[in-house]
Amino acid sequence: EPEVTQTPSHQVTQMGQEVILRCVPISNHLYFYWYRQILGQKVEFLVSFYNNEISEKSEIFDDQFSVERPDGSNFTLKIRSTKLEDSAMYFCASSEETKNTEAFFGQGTRLTVV
C-alpha cells in the first residue's frame, strides 16, 4: 500500500537553528499538508500546498516557516530559527483531491528544540 514517508523520525536542534523536515507524499497525489501536534495537545493544521503554492496557512505558520516542493517527489517544511515552543510532532499528509477523499498521513517527525 502506498504511504507517506517522513524523515528524520526524530530531530534534536538547538534554539535558533534552522531545521528542514522532509516528506515524500504518495506519488499521484496533488495536495500536500503539514500539521503539528504538541505533546498532549490536538493535531493542528499548519499549511496546505497545491500547484506549487500555498493554498491556505494557519496563524501558526508565520514568517519563520516555509514549505517547498523542490522536485517531483519531496515536500519540505523549513523552520528558520527554531524556538523552544516549536518542539512537537510534525505530520506531513497528502491527498488526491480535497473533496470526498481521504488524506494520508506520514508517521511524523518528532522535533525537539533544546
Added chain:
Amino acid sequence: DAKTTQPTSMDCAEGRAANLPCNHSTISGNEYVYWYRQIHSQGPQYIIHGLKNNETNEMASLIITEDRKSSTLILPHATLRDTAVYYCIAFGAHGSSNTGKLIFGQGTTLQVKP
C-alpha cells in the same frame, strides 16, 4: 466547518462492538462526516467518511442519522490494536474543502480492554 462534539473517553471489551458517537448539529448540507484515528502519537489514519447514507468498509461502519445531526462509528469486533484516539470531523464547506484543511478536535480516547 461545523463543530463536532465527542465523548472524551470510552472503554470497550475486546471482541465486542465499539460504538463511538459524534454530534454535529450544525453540519451543513455539503459537509461530509469523516473519521480518523491516531494510535499512540502516530500519524492520523483515515477510517471512513459519509454524507447521508450509512457506509461500511473493511475497518468500520458509519451510521448517520436522517437529520444528519449525529453519527456513530462502529468497530464491529474491537481488538486491542483499536485502542486509539478517534476523531470525528465535519468537512466539506467551501473554505476547507478547497484547501483540504482538516480541523481536529480532542477526539474520543477508546480503550479496548482484554
